[in-house]
Structure formats: C-alpha cells, structure tokens
Amino acid sequence: MIRPGLDVLFCGINPGLVSEATGHHFARPGNRFWPALHLSGFTPRQFAPAEQEELLALGLGITNVVARPSAKADELTIDELKTGGAELAEKVERYSPKVLAVLGVTVYRAAFGRKKAQVGPQDETVGGARVWLLPNPSGLNAHWQLPALAEEFARLKASL
Numbered sequence: 001m002i003r004p005g006l007d008v009l010f011c012g013i014n015p016g017l018v019s020e021a022t023g024h025h026f027a028r029p030g031n032r033f034w035p036a037l038h039l040s041g042f043t044p045r046q047f048a049p050a051e052q053e054e055l056l057a058l059g060l061g062i063t064n065v066v067a068r069p070s071a072k073a074d075e076l077t078i079d080e081l082k083t084g085g086a087e088l089a090e091k092v093e094r095y096s097p098k099v100l101a102v103l104g105v106t107v108y109r110a111a112f113g114r115k116k117a118q119v120g121p122q123d124e125t126v127g128g129a130r131v132w133l134l135p136n137p138s139g140l141n142a143h144w145q146l147p148a149l150a151e152e153f154a155r156l157k158a159s160l
Contacts, residue, residue, distance in 0.1 A: 002061040002063055003056055003061065003095065006059050006095065006097040008100075008160070009061045009063060009092065009101065010134075011063050011103060012033075013073040013076070013103065014065060014073060015064060016031075017071055024050055025052055026062075033103070033137040039150035040150045063088070064084075065084040065107055067084075081111040082110070085112050090127065093128055099130045099160070101131075104133075105117055112124075120152075134149075134152050135152060137149055
C-alpha cells in the first residue's frame, strides 16, 4: 500500500497468516499497530485493517521487508531479510517517502547490517529516506505495551 511522496511509509517485517488470508496489513486481532497509530495522533480514529487504503489520503503507506507470509517473524532466514532490505531500499528510492518507519528493531538490524540500531531516529537513510525504528506491534512482542508503542509512534509524528 504505497504511492509516491508519502510522509511515512510504515514497514512491517512480513505478512502474518491472517494478513495473508485477508489481504490487510496488521490484520491479526492481537496486533497493536492500528490502536498505536490512532493513539499517537496519526489517524483521526482507529481504523480497522480493512480500511487500510484510507491511510494513503493521510500521507501514510504500508509495506513489508519480506513478502513471504509466516506465523512468526523468526521463521524468516537471514538471506530473506537481507534480500528484502535491498528490495525495500529500491522501493523507497522509487516512491520517495519522507520517512521509512521500520516496525521491528531486530529485523532492521539483520536486513541492513546495523547491529547496534535502537528504537528511534537513525543516522543513516534507506533509499534516500530518513529512517525511524519503531517496536514491532505484534501481540507476540509483549515487551512493548500499547501506551509505550503509542508514545514511540507519537515521537515519530512529532518529528514530521
């Protein structure tokens, strides 16, 4: 879900099985992407995954590092992540979003060889776009609760 000139291109790791089945990003009921997006002020209300197309009008898009669906991100290989990172850089260069917001620090580290990357703004760019790392909003990532996720999303929004 992308178009040229977005303010933020949110980048998930890869589609989960529910997302693959429905064709909607972050579709698993326990995923906190949609609530965090709203609570941070990016959207005027909480959208459902089936309303993802409405994000484009707000200057927001969604893509993934790897296209292959899986039940858990740890099923992806390092080679898949590195290849996906290279393809993502080409996509970002082609569509020119202002910010690439990667949802998952561990995946970003693997895909781009940035072993010390942390949540927040990064010094490097990808495909010419600023990079901001956000925590993975999956319900499987219990380390980050919704209020903390929303706060990190809000930091990104404030930086725009």
